[in-house]
Amino acid sequence: MSLRQTLASLPRDARDTVFLLFVTAWVIAPQATNLPGWAAAMAGGMLLWRGWMAFKGRPLPGRWLLTALVIVAVAGTLFTHRTVLGRDAGVTLMVMMLAFKTLELRARRDAMVVFFLGFFTMLSNFFFSQSLLTAAAMLVALLGLLMALVNAHMPVGRPPLAQTFRIAGTMALLGAPIMVALFMLFPRMSPLWGMPGENLTGRSGLSGTMKIGDMAEIALDERIAIRLRFEGAEADVPPQSALYFRGPVMAAFDGRQWQAEPFREDSPWAARVAVPANLQVTGPAVRYEVTLEPQRQPWLMVLEATPDAPQLSNMQAYMTQDLQWMTTRPITDVLRYKAVSYPEFRHGPQQSVRQLRVYTELPPGFNPRTLELAAQMRADPALANASTDVLVNAVLQRLRTGGYNYSLDPGVFGEHTADEFWFDRKEGFCEHISSAFVVLMRAMDVPSRIVTGYQGGERHPVDGYWTVRNADAHAWAEVWIEGRGWVRVDPTGAVSPGRVGAFQRLRPPQGAFANAMGTISPGMVQNLRAVWEAVNNSWSQWVLNYSQSRQFDLLKALGFESPSWQDLTTVLGILVGIAAGGGGLWTLWERSQHDPWLRLLARTRQRLARAGLQLPDTLPPRAMAERVRAQFGAPAQGVADWLLRLEQMRYAPQPATELPHLRREFRNLPWPTTTTAPKT
Template sequence: MLQRLNHLPRDARDTLFLLGVIAWVILPQIDRLPLWCSLMAGAVLLWRGVLAWGSRPLPSRWWLLALLALATAGTWMSYRTLLGRDAGVTFIVVLLALKTLEMRARRDAFVIFFLGFFTMLSNFFFSQSLLTAAAMVVALLGLLTALVNSHMPVGRPPLMQAARTAAWMALAGAPIMAALFMLFPRIAPLWGLPGDAMSGRSGLSGQMQVGTIASLALDDSIAMRIRFEGALPPQRDMYFRGPVFSSFDGKEWRPLRSAFPQRLQLQPDLAVQGPAYSYQVTLAANNRPWLMVLDATPQAPEIRGYSASMGPDLQWQANQPIADLVRYRATSYPEYRHGPDRLAVGLQDYLDLPPGFNPRTLQLAADLRRQPGLATAGAQTLVDTVMDKLRTGGYEYTLEPGVYGTHTADEFWFDRKAGFCEHIASSFVLLMRALDVPARIVTGYQGGQVNNVDSFWTVRQSDAHAWAEVWMAGRGWVRVDPTSAVSPGRTGTFQRLTPQPGVLAQALNAVSPGFTLNLRALWEATNNRWNQWVLNYSQAKQMDLLRSLGFSAPDWQDLSTVLIGLIVAASLSGAGWNWWNRLRRDPWLQALETARQQIKATGLPVAPGCTPRALALLLQTDPRANPLAVQWLLQLEALRYGKTDAAGALRTARLQLRTMRWLSP
């Protein structure tokens, strides 16, 4: 096959290379594109490759119109629109593939090149990770190689020659790209994020549906990375607070919808004590305004470009969704008290139960109240009783509890006795409310793991957790984690339910159990550096850069001045280089001109612009011609138009020219 490839016409060879580059550009998006789009693009590229391999004619335009209509219909059926990010990327991928079927001239090839560059850019709409960036650098070099190769119309230049030129172009352009990255004004995030699509996966959401997911897939992606300044807080206090849910309609938990006027609703009344822990959080984009901090954080996190506010439930939120990687600093106090000390009107919101749901749970609460010592027991005694029931009642923490029915709490307490944290927390809160104890659900992250490479604390989406808070007289809101009664390792020693590893991971673990973990830690530390220095390069950092350059109070005008100055300096440098390069003589042309002058000095009629072969033929008309001189002229021609390595051979030829004798004595 390799021999057949080497003997293909140049057009076919170049087409096959370009098709391979296009496939590489599209490959990272396969898991985000509709199945029909991936299949159509792959089939079209394969079809075009077969046509190029067999030097067959391209299909008629009727085929293209039919496929275009099919792609348009498929995009509309998938998204109900042809506009927007997802529909636009799907459509551009199909158009890129279809355009290869009408690549008849260089103009068509140039259209494909620029469509390829745009499709390459669209990969960053979905992911800006270090792995994506590395893959797109390879794609960029591939497209540049194809572009350079298309400007070499003569002969059959090797692709490696075009690749070297493309690499030098990219290297020469790297300083300009770096300057633009550092100084181009940072505006609202270019990369859009999809809506909440976490159904069936671990992670946080703006509401919590109980019992609709049969199995939970662990999402092992990183939610945030934390660098503590000093000692770590105790593991039992590693609760990062997120959305708080207090309204339940029988199926879904949502944030509080109070029926009371604002002046009667509860306030945070936060009081902290004990040791403080300061830390810096690098939070992944989630398209939500939540700022994840340890319980409890009295002061607003320091986050540039955003303003933060705390709600009455202690949840910190930014003034706009987190649509990009952000960093912020916070100080938290694990020892705290919040909420009213005594009964207040607003507490009634946390006793509401939807009518007609979970009758057996209500009966369970009535039966508990009739037990000796519980009729008038306080909230702490009731909490201890329910927690003891969870510990001794045969309940199980699992990722595959099955789909629950209408009465989710009834099924958990009496039938299934299995669930993940949201089933346990929801059932616990409903039972506490039935016992006339105000309660609510808190979601967030619990736990994490330290990365031994860079000492950052890593919190993953699989660390997402749900727990409860109950109100107790004289103490306010108190955290109660019912999952810890069912599975103590989930919250105590940070044991996690993990999915079955893949075949490759199993093989690596069999060879070296710690190798996979160490490799993963190294990769995450490297990716964290990418996040810190590249993705998190913000407007504030641009202004800090200007301050380091001597600007006392930098603004956008100063930033524009520096950027324009660099552009002008780069343009003048390029013009100077071009002028200097024009003054330089091509070494090959210089050698040819020297040969012309020397042969002309022998008396032969040398015409201006005479080529090496013409000089050789002219020299052979004289019977005194030196055969070595004729051979030298033909070698000089080969250095220009042949496949000879011209770098070293040209230096040798110029040395021979110094002692060349054109005519024999």
């Protein structure tokens, strides 16, 4: 027997239970990666066990077993999260309680508890992800829960699921306008409005440290990190080679790892490098809007260089002394902001100062061959008294002509990373090249440091936004030149000009499936990805980034000069009032579509029931008149005659003309009461 035939042969209660279990599993499934392993396994086991009992018609477990399971779940939550409060612990307990409650499905009351626990669990999925896929999955879950709710209110017969789906779909469509109005106009007042963001694990590849070799792994991550929309004409957009998004600046090197030291007043290292930014911008400005994906870090990605703070809502930003813009708290949600940058700029001290010496320091005992190379270059008569510009060009020329390669997989470097790059492997990713370059420049007593961030970007062919991916993470160098300050030098461009100029990324090896897809339909995968990313971008722009400022922009479009949250509440109240009035009018109209003769007959039964005469709904007026005479005798003869005329009118040629007269008589009839003497 097939599964469909097996389901069709189940009793009505068992079929509805299996359907509700399937919907519950669908609601819980997205939480599997967020729950502790034991909780996900336990919830799945409970649902499978309950499904087996429904199929086999076995009795439900006893109260003592359920109590023991609940104790185990609470103890496991305490052991895993060290608390029963907070987002993660709360979601774990909610999922466990939902799974356990399915083991108590004995009556409609138990089903109602499961329904509403399911709605809350469905909502909790958005605590961890607000992506379009999550929203689509929860829309399916909403329809499933509504179908189960409809089934619970249709106890008679065996209604097909298609019928319950139509009813649930109609309910969802009727509620959609109110949902849209609440979404657009419900005041978003911080800090009450927002999603919890307790997980501060870095999502993007950038971090406050750069270990040689780690950044190459980021090139495998094709997820979008930044979306940009430039203002003005297309000709005003900078070339790809000029798109440098500044992130953490690395100055401290221990021989294996570069680190961005925090600029705290109580930090001795910060005191040594406390050099004013001294930013000076020239040339035309570039205005743009950024949509930054949650990176769990406090870094704002803006183009070099940005003198003024980006326009943020409900968040403050500040610029460090090395031109990095940061927020006061980690960015845990999609963030949109506007910024103004100047590709032509100067920053840092113009004359040598004591604090610059820290940018020439190298750890002792590392990279001896690179130090020897620096001494040889300094001893060269052509470079002995050369300026910093000449030294930089000499090193870049060595990279261009020395057989060095840009590689995504140069292998694992040992203790002396710069030595291995310059003399042994002669290949590496951007952090290998930049690190070796800065080590060599410092060995020649030139202040240097590493800057990490993103470089490049692509204009999306569908929606016109520029996209920067995690794979575009990049590391370049800055050297200090007297009279000019800090100057960007990208040594990767000397090894692979296409990486910076033509924006040619290194691609990881394709798998068998990707190769097969490319063979069957070249470019199809790229086109599908472009469409999907455009849809995701629209979701981010119009849904996830619908902030209070955009609400106020909507009110301004409606004619409000200086909108406030009180205005939002007023407009929302008016719309809800209009919707309530419309619903009332629709209810009146629906009632008017029912048979008025049947409504009048129902009112007659209700009036007689108050007098003590209960009559079945199927009794016609003539039989009702006989029961009235038998119960109340002569005092109720007028009511009996009226019932006979009501039946006669049902079959009259023009019943509509008689009905108003009967309604008026209904109000003036000598209705019997409980004290009316019955016929003897």
